[in-house]
Structures are given as structure tokens and as C-alpha cells.
Amino acid sequence: MRLSRRLILKSAGALPLLAGGLPLLGLQARAQTAPAAVPPILFVHGNGDHAALWITTLWRMESNGVPRERVLAINFTDPLARSDDKVEQPNRSSTEDQRRELGEAVKELQRRTGAARIALVGNSRGGYSIRNYIRNGGGADVSHAVLCGVPNHGIYDWGDGINNEFNGRGPFLRGLNEGDSEATPGTAFLTLRSDGNDKYAQPDGRFVGKPGTPTGVTSDGPALRGATNLVLGALDHREVAFHPRAFREIYKFIAGVEPLRIEIVPEADVKLSGLVTGSPGGVVTNRPVAGAMVEIYRVSAETGERLGGLIHSSQTGADGRWGPAQVNPTWYLEIVLTSAGSTTTHIYRSPFPRSSEIVHLRAARPLGTADAGAGAVVLMSRPRGYFGLPRDVVLIDGKEPKDVKSGVPADSVTTLRLPASEVGRPVVTIFNTERIVARAWPASENRIAVAELTY
Structure with missing residues (x-):
């Protein structure tokens, strides 16, 4: 359903403040009226991921006046797909598992908001559960479906592995x-796709372990007959969901008008909380980890050194939740995660402009054989996109990483290993305009540092 701007303006009423409490700067009349006709929105993550990937999208929604309680991001219990959809695998999910969990989240958002129909937005595998739910009985619940980088015609088209959902x-x-x-x-459908830069919409099988083998898939693979299909240029597989360019199209399709702003409007007071999840048997899940300790420190933007003492400490209960922690929206942070049987992880983050x-x-991956002899291991991670060379500026410790391949963006983590003599020093990481300084913690103490990019 397409909503006219007149209908949106007529039905919205007065909304003088953003969801976070800050007044909109400029365009007040339109800002006060735009959000009310926007249906509640449920965001659906992809294979092996979790709700946190949508954090910047949710902040942008809030910055456009969409109330925080009308947006929700699902956490699938077991986010990784099975090798064979019909054969059980520990801590992996079937397409039916995903459809069922999504249905429960849809009903919860309807209950919370009182809305008869909601919008669904999914990245990658998340789009499969959306299509499956709508096609098999859930269509009456869903007004809009936005599919971002979803391999709607598969990652490959092969005779073997016929029961693999991809x-x-x-x-x-x-x-x-x-x-x-x-x-x-x-249901109104929109697909967003890349112009050749999506690693899972490639004619060659090198990204699925068979270089030189035709996949039978092209960059048009995410498009659907009967949908509105948009190409977003050279964005990668994740960026077609999480990039500002993608946000514009998601918002415009659902709201029926252009967003008032693309930038994220900071809040004066920021509260952070979330889940600690584990990887039993080496399989990433969203299953809660009890007894994990989360500590937060404010750090220097220039050196990564701690500024003052501990600003937050909490231990997770059976539900795996930590927090809330109150921070300033200008602070760079070090989040230390300690849990039994896992690597102690020092996560360095850019400032959080809004609450979440x-x-x-x-926890970071275990230290492995490739790390043998290293005094410190520092990871640079980009959860909401991939490192593209030469498209992007990617520097870790002043150098372009050798473990990031050029061409189609395919790597979201790069690793720096330092000798024991350099433990404790700062490591500067740069991705385009985002800069995070981490500290090199001793690997001998089973510690890894992660510079986690927000954008």
C-alpha cells in the first residue's frame, strides 16, 4: 500500500519531539506530521547475524520521528542455516524454524502497537523467512516487505546440494x-540490490568454494517479478541493507515520502544494553550466555587509553542480558566481555549517538594456530558491510591489510598480529571516515582486541 503525503500529514497529529526527546532542527512542520502513518516495522537479520546489525537503521528511523516502540529487530535463536534444510544440525535452523520465529515476532509487534499490519525489512537470509511467512499464511499481517540483498533466486543453481535453501x-x-x-x-514488495558488488550474486562460484564454476546466478538474482526492484550502485551484500542509501529507499517505500534526514540525531543521554550470546561447538547462535561479565570504560579517541575508572559493570543472568549503561554520546568506549570458556574480548567502539x-x-573467536607466537591479536571488524579494495580506505596500524581481497567486497574482518614487544601499544584502525584506536592486549592471557566499526 502506497501512502500519499497528504494522508500522512493529515493523520499524524502533533509530534514536536523526536522519539529520543530532541527537537527536530528545521522543517518542523513536516517533521511533526510525517511519522504517524508509518506502520510498525520489524527488521530481520541474515545468516549467522543478529539484531544489532540494524542499530544504525533504527537510529535513523528514530531521527525521522518514528517512535522507538514501533520498531523491532528480531534475534533468531539459531541464525545459521542447515546444510540440508531437511536434516537436523545442532544449533542451526531450518526454513520452517525461521518462519515460525518470525511469525511470533510479528504477533508480538502487532500486540505491542495494536497495528493490524506491519512492515518487514530483511537482509540476505532474513528475506527468505519474510517471503516464506507472507506466502504461507502471513500476508494479511504484512503491508510492506523490503528485501535487501536477498538471494531470491539462490546463491547458485546446481544439481547437487538440492535441499540447501540457498x-x-x-x-x-x-x-x-x-x-x-x-x-x-x-503485500507491497521492494527489492534492493547491488550493481555487481554483491558477493552472493555472482556468475562465478569462487565465493561459494567453487572458483571457475558458473553459478547460474547474476547480479539480477535478488530481483523479483511483481516487485519494485531497485539497483543501489556499487554497494555490497550488507550495505544494500545498512547503508544510508538503503535507508532512504526503505523509509520512502514504507512511509510514502522521503525521509526528513539521513543523519543520526544524537540524544543528550544515552543508555546501552543488550544480549551476550554464545557459539556452542563453534557455531554462532543467539542463545543467551549466563554469568558473563560486561565492563565498560571511556577511552581516549587518540590513544585508546582508559580515561578514569570503570563506568559500568554487570553480569548476565539466565536471559543473557547486560546493562543498562549510561554513557555520553561523544565518548569512545572499550567494552570488555568475559565469559567462561571464551576469549576475553576488548571491544573498542566509536561513540554511540543514541540509546539502544x-x-x-x-566473544571473539578462539586464538588459533595462525596466532601462535603472536604477542597480541587485534581484529578490525565491519558488521554492517564489507571492506572493498580499492573502493574504500581500509587501514590497520597504518597499512592496507593483506588479508582483504580486492575486487568484489567479501571480507568483513581483518587481523593484525603483533610481537610480544608491542603488547600494550595503540593500534589505529581507519575505514573511510571512521577511526577507532584499540590497544594491543596480551594473547598470552587469552585476550583479543576488536575495533568494531559502526558504519
Whole structure:
């Protein structure tokens, strides 16, 4: 359903403040009226991910006046797909598991807001659960569906691995794509895709372990017959969901008008909380970790050194939740995560401009054979996109990383290993205009530092 600007302006009423309490700067008349006709929105993450990837999108929604209680991001219990959708695997989910959990989240958002229909926005595998839910009985609940980088015709189209949900030849995707329209009637569909820079929409199989083998898929793979299909240029597989350019299209499609702003408006007081989740048997999950300790320090933007003492400490209970921690929106932070059987992880973050309850934490990977002999291990991580060379400026400790491949962006983590003589020193990480300084912690104490980018 497309909503006219006149209807939105008429039905919104007065909204003088943003969800976080700050007045809008300029365009007040339009800002006061735009959000009320926007349906509640549920954001759906992809394979192996969690709700926190949507944090900047939620902040942008709030900065456009959408009330915080009308947006929700799901955490699938077991976010990784099975190798064979019909065969159980520990801590992995089937397409039916995902459909069921999404349905529960839809009903919860409807209950919370009183809305008869909501909008769904999904990245990658998250779009599969959205399509599956709408096609198999949930269409009456969903007014809009936005599919961002979703491999709607598979990552490959092969005769083997036929029951893998990412196989375009398999029964799952054939079932979703059959008929004259691949978009279920009654729900407005939008697809967002890359112009050749999505690693999971490539004609060659090198990103799925078979270089030189044709996949049978092209950059047009995410498009659907019957949907509005947009190409967002050279954005990568995740950026087509989390980039400011993607936000504009998501908001415009659902609200029926352009967003009032793209930038994130800071709040005066910021409260942070989230989940600590684990990786049993080396499989990433969103299952809560009890007894984990979360400590937060304010650090220098220039050196990564701690400024003063501890500003927050909490231990998770059975639900895995930590916080809330109150911080200033200008502070650079070090978040220390300690949990039994896991690597002690020092996470360095840029300032949080707004509050969030989805600052979810997972311990860094275990130290492995490649780390043997290293005095310190520092990771630079970009959860909401990939490092593209030469597209992006990517520097860790003053050098372009050698473990990031050029061409189609495919790597979201790069690793720096330092000798024991350099433990404790600052490590500068730069991704385009975002700069984070981490400290090199001793690997001998089972510690890893992570410079986690926000953008």
C-alpha cells in the first residue's frame, strides 16, 4: 500500500519531539506530521547475524520521528542455516524454524502497537523467512516487505546440494518463486540490490568454494517479478541493507515520502544494553550466555587509553542480558566481555549517538594456530558491510591489510598480529571516515582486541 503525503500529514497529529526527546532542527512542520502513518516495522537479520546489525537503521528511523516502540529487530535463536534444510544440525535452523520465529515476532509487534499490519525489512537470509511467512499464511499481517540483498533466486543453481535453501534449483526457492508473480499479492514488495558488488550474486562460484564454476546466478538474482526492484550502485551484500542509501529507499517505500534526514540525531543521554550470546561447538547462535561479565570504560579517541575508572559493570543472568549503561554520546568506549570458556574480548567502539537495547555482544573467536607466537591479536571488524579494495580506505596500524581481497567486497574482518614487544601499544584502525584506536592486549592471557566499526 502506497501512502500519499497528504494522508500522512493529515493523520499524524502533533509530534514536536523526536522519539529520543530532541527537537527536530528545521522543517518542523513536516517533521511533526510525517511519522504517524508509518506502520510498525520489524527488521530481520541474515545468516549467522543478529539484531544489532540494524542499530544504525533504527537510529535513523528514530531521527525521522518514528517512535522507538514501533520498531523491532528480531534475534533468531539459531541464525545459521542447515546444510540440508531437511536434516537436523545442532544449533542451526531450518526454513520452517525461521518462519515460525518470525511469525511470533510479528504477533508480538502487532500486540505491542495494536497495528493490524506491519512492515518487514530483511537482509540476505532474513528475506527468505519474510517471503516464506507472507506466502504461507502471513500476508494479511504484512503491508510492506523490503528485501535487501536477498538471494531470491539462490546463491547458485546446481544439481547437487538440492535441499540447501540457498540453491535456486531446490524445492524451497522453487516454491517461493513459482507463479506469474514472485511477489505474493496483497503485500507491497521492494527489492534492493547491488550493481555487481554483491558477493552472493555472482556468475562465478569462487565465493561459494567453487572458483571457475558458473553459478547460474547474476547480479539480477535478488530481483523479483511483481516487485519494485531497485539497483543501489556499487554497494555490497550488507550495505544494500545498512547503508544510508538503503535507508532512504526503505523509509520512502514504507512511509510514502522521503525521509526528513539521513543523519543520526544524537540524544543528550544515552543508555546501552543488550544480549551476550554464545557459539556452542563453534557455531554462532543467539542463545543467551549466563554469568558473563560486561565492563565498560571511556577511552581516549587518540590513544585508546582508559580515561578514569570503570563506568559500568554487570553480569548476565539466565536471559543473557547486560546493562543498562549510561554513557555520553561523544565518548569512545572499550567494552570488555568475559565469559567462561571464551576469549576475553576488548571491544573498542566509536561513540554511540543514541540509546539502544540491541548492543549485542559475542566473544571473539578462539586464538588459533595462525596466532601462535603472536604477542597480541587485534581484529578490525565491519558488521554492517564489507571492506572493498580499492573502493574504500581500509587501514590497520597504518597499512592496507593483506588479508582483504580486492575486487568484489567479501571480507568483513581483518587481523593484525603483533610481537610480544608491542603488547600494550595503540593500534589505529581507519575505514573511510571512521577511526577507532584499540590497544594491543596480551594473547598470552587469552585476550583479543576488536575495533568494531559502526558504519
